[in-house]
Amino acid sequence: xxxxxxxxxxxxxxxSLVSKEQISDKEMEMILRxxxxxxxxxxxxxxxLKLLREVIDRFMPNGTFIFGDYEVIKSEYVRRRLxxxxxxxxxxxxxxxxxxxxxxxxxxxKKR
Numbered sequence: 319x320x321x322x323x324x325x326x327x328x329x330x331x332x333x334s335l336v337s338k339e340q341i342s343d344k345e346m347e348m349i350l351r352x353x354x355x356x357x358x359x360x361x362x363x364x365x366x367l368k369l370l371r372e373v374i375d376r377f378m379p380n381g382t383f384i385f386g387d388y389e390v391i392k393s394e395y396v397r398r399r400l401x402x403x404x405x406x407x408x409x410x411x412x413x414x415x416x417x418x419x420x421x422x423x424x425x426x427x428k429k430r
Contacts, residue, residue, distance in 0.1 A: 354427040 406413045
């Protein structure tokens with residue numbers, strides 16, 4: 319049996335679970351709790367990083383700068399993306415012959 323603290327801090331424990339044939343309900347519950355908690359932490363960090371990025375973008379001109387121990391490079395570029403909606407409209411039913419299926423696993427853990 320694993321201890322809750324070890325799941326948070328010990329990568330080896332988590333890796334050992336991956337190699338097991340089966341895990342107990344208690345272990346699964348613990349993993350789901352940690353997964354949920356990490357997901358919430360990640361969301362919070364992503365929101366804060368977005369705000370920090372906005373500040374950096376607003377107050378820093380393009381170029382390379384040194385601030386203490388940090389080197390910052392800010393540049394702008396144009397990213398090109400295929401407009402799939404327009405392509406579907408243009409090709410009509412022919413569009414489907416270019417589609418590929420890709421298996422995707424979605425895991426969503428919500429706290430009750």
